[in-house]
Amino acid sequence: MLERIRIVLIGTSHPGNIGATARAMHNMGLADLALVAPRGESRSAEAISRASGADKILHHAPVYDDLESAVADCRLVVGASARSRTLPWPMLTPRALGERLPAELAEADARVALVFGREDTGLTNAELQRCHAHVHIPTNPDYSSLNLAAAVQVLAYECRLAWLAHQPTDATPEADPAPAMPRDAEAEAAKAAASAEHEAVFGIAWDHPPASHADLERFFDHLERTLIALEFHDPDKPRQLMARLRRLYMRARPDQMEINILRGILSATEKKTATRDPGES
Incomplete structure (x- = not known):
């Protein structure tokens, strides 16, 4: 699940923030980083230094000209927003976002993008309108300024909690291992599990995947x-x-x-x- 969650940074100006974001992602098991029109060098010495060993994520991060290209293959796009907007949009808390991910990523080809804006101005209204929902981190209203990498860390942590909650538990460690499933049966079981998860969330099994x-x-x-x-x-x-x-x-x-x-x-x-x-x- 975690490998299909993409962190998208738009117009990041400070290389250190890109490196620190890579570190925050690696801490939580995320690896898919996409950069949109960065204003700072994503592979500079400072970025690599702040990545603290997670520089592999930096070297594999593609650079795009616009948000649409960076999230084209994603079925759910969520924008991080710290401000209220003139036109209200569906809003999630970080915890609600994490709880939603297992169902969103039940199918093997599903991808989710979490989008973060510029350090100084955040995401534009046009960029936020390209998101299915917005996520807001409920910081102290008297001091709500949050560093970019810290915001990524909060959401990445919630992603990891959701992933951990869906890991199988070894309730009977001494039991004989189950026989390996044939490949076709394994695929059918995965499909059935995805359908069951979707039904649990939406109340009905769906016949087509969400539009990208x-x-x-x-x-x-x-x-x-x-x-x-x-x-x-x-x-x-x-x-x-x-x-x-x-x-x-x-x-x-x-x-x-x-x-x-x-x-x-x-x-x-x-x-x-x-x-x-x-x-x-």
Whole structure:
């Protein structure tokens, strides 16, 4: 589970913070670090020094130009936010985030991204609107400033607690080991376990996996183009329309089939609009 949790740092300015983040991750068993447009050198001597032996994470950390590229293959994206926003968004505590992870990562190809912003300004509203939910660390309101690596450490710790809670316990150490399962049976058992976990959380077994972040972004681009063509959305006077629609669909967590259906509806709408007589009302 831990190997499929990605820590994403956006616009980090101080190399030491990148190194300290790698150390915090390694302490808790996380290894997937992604950097978006860093303003500091991620493999400088200071970064390596602050990593304190976790520099392997630094050397393997890819650098991206934007958030969308860094989380394209993730099914759940959670942004760390220290401030309240004009447009409310689903908010999690670190503990609630950790408790949610086993179900989110039940399938072998599922990935989760935890996104952290710049040391001075955090995440922009546009970046936060690309997240399914926000996570807020309940610090002392009289002194809420939290170092970037310390924030990563708190969330990484909750991730590890959730992972430890789902490790099998050796209740009968003297019992004979169970015979090895055939590969096909093992795969079926894993699939059944994933389905059972999903059912325990959502109350029903689901038939398709959640849409990836890349699928959602393509849908939002398609939706905006269609709404502009219909003259329902004026990009010069947005009035938070796309932000509210993002919040709606992010909260709904559509699966891959649902996204395909929605995009099919948009394509049919575009086709109908393009062939409509200009005199029609």
